[in-house]
Amino acid sequence: MAQTRKKLLDAALQSFMRVGYTGATIEGISDDAGYSRGAFYAHFASKEDILLEIIAGQADQVAPILIRQIESVSSPNAMVEIVADWAEGRSQNQGLTVLMFEALQQAQRNGTLDERYAALFSKNWRNIGEAMRPFFPGHRLPCTPEEIVAIVVALSYSPVVSGASGHKAGRLVKLTLNALMQQT
Incomplete structure (x- = not known):
């Protein structure tokens, strides 16, 4: 049972990355995994x-690593560097983010948007913050x-900083966190 679920998740990720959220079908995902629609x-x-x-699985893997890295340092500058490096790395790899935004737009159009989207990252974001x-x-x-984390994520995944404008997500995160730290 768990193996079937994992194969379906893997096939879905590959399908989403290959043809996008709207292009992927349940039948195609099932076929790719070697199973039926049932x-x-x-x-x-x-x-x-x-x-x-x-997406939740990815977030649940990434958040604890980032938290451990933050908790391993003792200076504000070191924390800012860790978060900025994370943001820079995320800005270079936006595949799942594009899929999430595509799904979110479709959910809004279809009227199926619910609290799952709001809750998706809430716990992880709170823990990182x-x-x-x-x-x-x-x-x-x-x-x-x-x-705080929403600001970092917005800068990390914004199309404006993913190469189109020449601005680097890591630098923008450093500037923002340093400014916020001076505000308090």
């Missing part, structure tokens, strides 16, 4: 559900932990 529906309610699980808190003066963030 097997797909035994594990996932929709194409949107499988994409959300893929809390790991950053000790580096702010008086351990006071200028906004919620989730908002």
